[in-house]
Amino acid sequence: MGEIAIQGSIDAVRLDVGSSLEANRKSELGQFMTPAAIATFMTSLFSAPTKTIHLLDAGAGVGSLTSAFLDRFQGSTASVEAWEIDPLLKMVLADTLASYARAGLASSIHNSDFIEDAVWNISMEGGQRFTHAILNPPYRKIKSDSKHRYLLRDVGIETVNLYTAFLALAILLMEEEGEIVAIVPRSFCNGTYYRPFREQLLQSCAIEHIHVFEARNKAFSDDDVLQENIIVKLKKAGAQGAVTVSESHDATFSDYHERALPFGQIIKDGDAERFIHIPVLANAGDGTHGLFSHSLKELGIEVCTGPVVDFRLREHCRAEPESGTVPLIYAHHFSDGKLVYPKTHKKPNAILLAEEARKWLMPKGFYVLTKRFSSKEERRRVVAYVIDPNELPAPFYGFENHLNVFHIAKHGMDKETALGLALFLNSTVVDSHFRVFSGHTQVNATDLRQMRYPSHEQLLELGRLSTVEVNDQAAIDQLIKEVETRWPSK
Numbered sequence: 001m002g003e004i005a006i007q008g009s010i011d012a013v014r015l016d017v018g019s020s021l022e023a024n025r026k027s028e029l030g031q032f033m034t035p036a037a038i039a040t041f042m043t044s045l046f047s048a049p050t051k052t053i054h055l056l057d058a059g060a061g062v063g064s065l066t067s068a069f070l071d072r073f074q075g076s077t078a079s080v081e082a083w084e085i086d087p088l089l090k091m092v093l094a095d096t097l098a099s100y101a102r103a104g105l106a107s108s109i110h111n112s113d114f115i116e117d118a119v120w121n122i123s124m125e126g127g128q129r130f131t132h133a134i135l136n137p138p139y140r141k142i143k144s145d146s147k148h149r150y151l152l153r154d155v156g157i158e159t160v161n162l163y164t165a166f167l168a169l170a171i172l173l174m175e176e177e178g179e180i181v182a183i184v185p186r187s188f189c190n191g192t193y194y195r196p197f198r199e200q201l202l203q204s205c206a207i208e209h210i211h212v213f214e215a216r217n218k219a220f221s222d223d224d225v226l227q228e229n230i231i232v233k234l235k236k237a238g239a240q241g242a243v244t245v246s247e248s249h250d251a252t253f254s255d256y257h258e259r260a261l262p263f264g265q266i267i268k269d270g271d272a273e274r275f276i277h278i279p280v281l282a283n284a285g286d287g288t289h290g291l292f293s294h295s296l297k298e299l300g301i302e303v304c305t306g307p308v309v310d311f312r313l314r315e316h317c318r319a320e321p322e323s324g325t326v327p328l329i330y331a332h333h334f335s336d337g338k339l340v341y342p343k344t345h346k347k348p349n350a351i352l353l354a355e356e357a358r359k360w361l362m363p364k365g366f367y368v369l370t371k372r373f374s375s376k377e378e379r380r381r382v383v384a385y386v387i388d389p390n391e392l393p394a395p396f397y398g399f400e401n402h403l404n405v406f407h408i409a410k411h412g413m414d415k416e417t418a419l420g421l422a423l424f425l426n427s428t429v430v431d432s433h434f435r436v437f438s439g440h441t442q443v444n445a446t447d448l449r450q451m452r453y454p455s456h457e458q459l460l461e462l463g464r465l466s467t468v469e470v471n472d473q474a475a476i477d478q479l480i481k482e483v484e485t486r487w488p489s490k
């Protein structure tokens, strides 16, 4: 809830401040602010942090990007360093950051030239380094005899535009494994002048994700920016694997689709220019892409809210399993992805297999469950578990109302489909998808019904490969990438 409110208000600030900026200065300093939906999408591309966050926002404007970042990582210990050269915007930025003040969050604003300060930091032993950078840098040519050009040369950066200068500096300022998400013009991908920049980027970072807006001017439509912008996610010193390429027509992301592509399709072998190719995804816009190709209906699978509302069936609920009862499963019965049943808890563990309760129960089988409410601390919005009848030998199960239940005609499904579906639901791609499409932290059956899923064959393959723990995010994502790369979109 807080997330929508804050994101909503930062967008109002963006529009308000944006329209009052003086046109010359706006163009001189590249003052085009990021709309909230794009900021949220950009933030969704970061992996869950494993240590204290040190965030860099260079050219922060009114703070749209940092604001989205802090909304996503609400509970984390973090320090934020934001640079904004314009004194007016700096004041608004200070208000934005003040609205996030809490224990465990330190922020500082530098009302100075990021290029000067960054060059200083990079050259200095023990200078600041960052774990995350979120950027929408200014874009303007850097003249060959300018102060900026000379400063950049001091740290080995040879580039012709402010945006590549900001990105190159951010790369140098990152710790190993640090992640950068930036929205930038597409020109660096193939302009000859940008070759030294591409070399630096490819030498020091893995490209993990590239997002393209299909309509040329749709990223910054409020500002009439005709520039073709892309979003890139880089990982400093990361191992280069497949690259996720995604597309959406515009900043609403309503037709978002993505595919993992082998790196060889992005940078061609032996290309001395190191051009970055961004393949157009096949059948763009028709929803049949990679692992998001089928509706649940097409798969014959249904999802509903857990049918047992405990206070309505109070007289049938039992604290512990006893003769004549069957398991009543709550979200708390899962701990670190594993079923812990029965569990000592104020809620009941069992339900009487009585006539009146029977219609709310489902027969023994494999089911996939997801929690409807994820806590702030949870790394993912969607957390899925498989009910395995071998672990829960009972003729029927009760699923409590705070869970969503995937079933086939109110029965279970085959083991591989269930394992594959849970693996898919636990992946980072689904998490990002959810963060973009759903403004709230609840995961309702309706949301799950609207999402698209892998084909049945893909689910079976995922199921066969699924030996990984629910908590091993890297292993889950690796399997998803493998299957996605093997199955071209239709």
Ligand SMILES: C[S@@+](CC[C@H](N)C(=O)[O-])C[C@H]1O[C@@H](n2cnc3c(N)ncnc32)[C@H](O)[C@@H]1O
Pocket: 029, 030, 031, 032, 033, 034, 058, 059, 060, 061, 062, 063, 064, 065, 083, 084, 085, 086, 089, 112, 113, 114, 115, 135, 136, 137, 138, 139
């Ligand atoms: C494209 S805007 C993006 C603002 C914000 N990051 C966002 O996404 O809404 C770039 C910002 O960089 C600021 N800027 C331009 N040159 C700068 C410099 N040398 N150092 C620090 N900030 C600068 C501009 O005033 C502007 O607010």
